[in-house]
Amino acid sequence: MDASAPPPRLRLTGITKRYASVVANSGIDLSVGPGEIHALLGENGAGKSTLVKIIYGVVHPDEGEIAWEGRPVRIADPNAARALGIGMVFQHFSLFESLTVAENIALGLGAREGIGELTARIEEISRRYGLAVEPSRHVHHLSVGERQRVEIVRCLLQAPRLLIMDEPTSVLTPQEAEGLFDVLRRLASEGCSVLYISHKLEEIKALCEAATVLRGGRVVGGCDPRTSSEQQMAELMIGGELPVAHRRAPLKEGRASLIVANLSLPADEPFGTHLRDVSLTLRDGEILGVAGVAGNGQKELLAVLSGERRAPAADAVRIADVAAGLMGPAARRRLGLAFIPEERLGRGAVAEFPLTENALLTSYQHGLVRAGMVRFGAVEAYARQIIARFGVVAAGTQAQGSSLSGGNMQKFIVGREVGTNPRVLLAAHPTWGVDIGAALAIRQALMDLAAAGSGVLVVSEDLAELFEISDYISVLSGGRLSPPRRTHETTVEEVGLLMGGRMAGAARQHEARGVVDAA
Amino acid sequence: MHELGIAVAIVVATLRAATPLMLAGFGELITERSGVLNLGVEGMMLVGAAFGFIGAVVSGSLLVGFIIAMIAGAALALVFGVLTLSLMANQVATGLALTIFGVGFSALVGVKWVGMPLAGLPGAIWPHLSTAPPLVQQMMLIDPIVVIAILVPFAAHWFIYRTRGGLILRAVGESHDVAHALGYSVLRIRYLAVLCGGAMSGLAGAYMSLSYSPMWAENMVAGRGWIALALVVFSTWKPAWLALGALLFGLVTIAQFQAEGLGVAVSPNLLAMLPYLATVIVLVLISRDATRLKLNAPAALGRPFHATA
Known part of the structure; x- marks a missing residue:
């Protein structure tokens, strides 16, 4: 030297x-x-x-x-x-x-x-x-x-x-x-x-x-x-070969399973975002990606879709042809909605509960409870099945939620929600902070679910991810949702401009196309 | 001349009635701005009242009494600090326990002194009171502690919004994790804030037993510590609103005495309730905007801090 x-x-x-x-x-x-x-x-x-x-x-x-x-x-x-x-x-x-x-x-x-x-x-x-x-x-x-x-x-x-x-x-x-x-x-x-x-x-x-x-x-x-x-x-x-995700077959036009019509909702927090005239349609067998930088209304949109906040009118949110805007989360889940929230512990799962009880939390309507009594054997089997299918690294079904790493907890939550065979799945930042292997498994699970005929709405900041799995991409910016674009007809640059809030000019051009797409 | 006398008397009486709330309230404001919720204000005030009274009688000096009261309040706050900051006990439960402890402890310590006059001490803090003209006599009722209480809101406003120390205090109360990541000692700042709150509460209590009604009686603070706590929250942690709330309480207290004096045909118990009720109602109306409440509240209030890294 x-x-x-x-x-x-x-x-x-x-x-x-x-x-x-x-x-x-x-x-x-x-x-x-x-x-x-x-x-x-x-x-x-x-x-x-x-x-x-x-x-x-x-x-x-x-x-x-x-x-x-x-x-x-x-x-x-x-x-x-x-x-x-x-x-x-x-x-x-x-x-x-x-x-x-x-x-x-x-x-x-x-x-x-x-x-x-x-x-x-x-x-x-x-x-x-x-x-x-x-x-x-x-x-x-x-x-x-x-x-x-x-x-x-x-x-x-x-x-x-x-x-x-x-x-x-x-x-x-x-x-x-x-x-x-x-x-x-x-x-x-x-x-x-x-x-x-x-x-x-x-x-x-x-x-x-x-x-x-x-x-x-x-x-x-x-x-x-x-x-x-x-x-x-x-x-x-x-430290190994990168597994490859399998792209599913192109979709057939399914029936609309989730419809949001002209939804406006003021923020309920001082630093929140107002939703402004949001409309979207999600069909069976389709993945709709909602791109955008966090803090542009993602939290608010997900809360009003999951039922944590009520919409101003029953008609504003329709799930499986039922006006669900005024329903709470449990009622919406009965209509076939499943939700993977952004925070794993605290909203998606209870840190102090073992995995079995965490599995039960959202899946109890699916045969795990009989005559008001929990069927512990079935719960145990369900948790074991999730762990096996998604390769969750955990010390058994009785491991506490907090003992799992973020990526493994997320795989477990995704497994639990996918396992209920939902008609509509909402996924918020599903692979945020998750390592490459787990992220691939989660994306694959979302694509498989859509291939099996469910509608999947993915909110994410990761554009590469949305471009990989979505059929349509919309952009949420300042509480407004851009009309959906077919993924293969748009580019990262175009979506990036929309994310930056340049909606006004671009949106008008899209509107015409959006209508054509929808037709 | 006579009307001026009445006006001065009302202003002076209002200030005197507002002083304990002003002192204890601003102590708690500083504590809460650092992100610590100490519900033990009432207990700390009582302990301050008892020890202040005993200290003054034993030493023969009011100044010594006030200093002992501040030390006693701060000592109790230190116990709270060790439990909640170092041992991370629940702040709400610990604060409630502190008040219960303070009520009992002050009664135990003060049992021999109940009903005793401030013997051997001047009748009030200023000497030669009795020879001054009546109007001046009225003004003289504004003793140094009241003067301090008048200055405290300005000092607190200046400290919180204009100094670097105040900025750090707000920062720790806003997000202890961020403050820690930036290299600030969260626990040291919180201990200082808690001790400050305790000393102020002790002073407020001693003012009750040494000046406002110069004697010691069990539970003589009579809920003022709770009102001080409520004032802090309803004032949305703003010094100006807190000062207004304390003055309002003082004014209604005086109105209540006047009404009793005029023989209004209302139960004196109902009248005695009035200052508390009026203060709470007015401040609830002020703070009913939930967004503003959230915006001003120290975001880390009541959350224990543990340096994970």
Whole structure:
């Protein structure tokens, strides 16, 4: 090695972190050069989050050394990390909803400067990097993309020399993501290193110069994403061959099983979204994908479809030809509705219940209860059947919900809902935070269900997923739902524009086509 | 001149009646803004009243009495803090237990002092009261604690909205996880807020037993701690509304005394209910907008914090 070459910005040697029952990181070596955009790849539970928390001083390693620009350091807490020049943009934004942008940034800086001076500095940085933020606005008014810009500006104000980005594009439209990449490339060209955590391989190929792959808490390999194929990187991540999803046969036009007609509903929360004149039709055997960045009315739409909120009129929501708008969740389930909510524990399942009781929760109307008495044998068999069919990793049918990993719990919930043979299935972000293997199994289950004649409505932020499984795609933006487009007739760019709220012009063109499609 | 005298008397009496609520209410406001719900205000006030009275009599100094009361209130709050913050006990249950404990404990400690006058101490906090002209005598009833109570809302507003400490306090109450991720010590900030609340409650209690009605009697706080709690919630955690609520309570209390004095043919028990009822009704009307309530409420209120990472 050339003696005059600068030391790496950050070098980790033999980092190990154990928790009570698991080893989260085991002997991890990682080196990030100055001005390098370095990808950290891995499935959920591979140890990525623990590792970046160690770098940012939130977690302390049990063993191993951290060297910053050639000098060994101990990072006691996030303040120490920031003092070194490490900035971090969190996956779930670390912003306070009820405070203003400037107040949020002041809290993150830890510097004792007045809001006035700070505002001037925020404006300067945001001009320099083209990151539009308004210091005096309250965070709860901001879109997700704007919130991320606030986080980035907050980091940049500390003139970081290493910026950690944790799954930064999971909540962005494709266009916003492209804008983010420009900023990151510009930062790298100015000498700032970037540690980029993601599982979106196409992004890593487009952006990063080096990659470290983690699996089961260990480094299993490194590669140059510019020359490796996505297939190779994915197989490194999952440690085996990538299973292939089977596309089902093209659909026949089925009967409408879920109809929403001109539904408008005010938000019931201060930071909620009003639904505005939403109409949709879901037919038997069809998968309708609802794309859009979270916070554009997804929660509200799902609540009014599942029955957690009542529609203003019975006719606004029709399930299997019954006006169901005023029915509660149980009544709607009796009509053949099933629902996979976004939060696994707390809404989809009870953390403290064993899997058998969690299976019973929504399936009791399907032969598991006789004369008001629970048939425990049948429940047990049903839970076992779900576990077997979906390869749920659990310590038996009596395992508590909270003991399962997120992906396994989700597989169990999907299995439970699919197992009731619903006429209509609502799935909210079904593969969010789920690893590649489990995500494939879940998508396959949704496609199989549709092939068997059910209607499936999938709300997701993952465009690749929607394009893979949906027959039609609509976009929810600002509480309005765009008319459905046949998946193979639209493009990611077009959907991305709709997600960004450019409905007005585009929507009119679509309307004509939407009608043709429906006819 | 006479009318001016009456007006001054009403204003002074209102301020005096509002003082305990102002002090205890703002203590609780600070506590709740940090995300901790301490339902023990009534208990802390009673303990403050008892210890303040005993301290003043034993030491012969009102100042010592007030300081001991604040320490006693803070000590009780510290117990609450250890239970709910460090041991993560349920805040509602612990707060209720704290009030029950405070009621009993203050009665036990104060049993020898019931009915005893503040012997050996000046009749009021300002000396030479009796020689001043009547109007000045009225004004003199505004003792230093009342002055503090008048300043507290302004100080609290300035602290919460204008200082970095207030910003951190609001941040911790809004989301302890985010505050923790940014490197703030959530527990330390919450302990400080809880102790502040306890000391303020103790002071409020001592004001009751040393100035408002200078004597000790069992359960003499008479529900003011609960009203202070209700004021904080109904004021949607805003200093200005909280101050207004406390003043309203003071005013209706005075109106009640006047009505009793004029011999209104209503049961005195019903009249005694009036300040509580009026305060609650007005504030319920103010805060019936659920959206605003949610928007202003500290989002992490009552949720225990455990640093998972």
